[in-house]
Each structure stands twice: as structure tokens, then as C-alpha cells.
Amino acid sequence: QVQLVESGGGLVQAGGSLRLSCAASGRIGSINAMGWYRQAPGKQRELVADLTTGGNANYADSVKGRFTISRNNAKNTVYLQMNSLKPEDTAVYYCKIRAKFIREYDSWGQGTQVTVSS
Secondary structure (H helix, E strand, O other), X not given: OEEEEXXXXXXXXXXXXXXXXXXXXXXXXXXXXXXXXXXXXXXXOEEEEEEEOOOOEEEOHHHXXXXXXXXXXXXXXXXXXXXXXXXXXXXEEEEEEEEEEOEEEEEEOOOEEEEEEO
């Protein structure tokens, strides 16, 4: 069983910053990638950023230059530093890992709310 525990969400004014954290624990196996997705009301879940174990980062165009993803491999933790936040960044943010334990699998966190007021 794998657990992903997210933290760091909240309410912030436009232009502000937040830092999300996600720690993975349990029978993880080897992690190939860790990332963040978000889902706004009435919209589909979308990729925000992900980061492979090899260090390759991928960002949604809408967050490039404002968000930075990083990870601590020793702690199985991924971070999302969000700067210059905009009201359109308001969403539930989900952490996801892609790992392999006997077979490859994806595991999701429970989500953390980020609300940006104008």
C-alpha cells in the first residue's frame, strides 16, 4: 500500500506564493516520476508539472516561469513552488507518482485546495 500526503495548499492573494509538498510512503518500489496535476471546478484534471528521477522536468505552458517542481529522492518527496499566482490557478492540486513494484503503477494523493483571490 502506498500513501501520498500533500500539504501546503491554502488561500493567497493574486501575486502571492505557495509551496506544495507531497511525501510518498509505504511499499513504493522505485519511483520513475513525481508530479502535480490540478482540477478546477467544471474542468478536466490537467498536468501542472512533473519530474523524472533523471531530472527531466515538464511544465504546462500556463505555469512556465512561475512554478518550479523539485524533489528529494531520499525522502520520496516532491515540491511545487508556485510564484506570481493568478486567480486562474485556483484548483485542487493532486500529487501523482509513477513507480514500479513488480509492475508499473500510478498512485494519487488526496488533493489540496489552492485558492487565489483577485
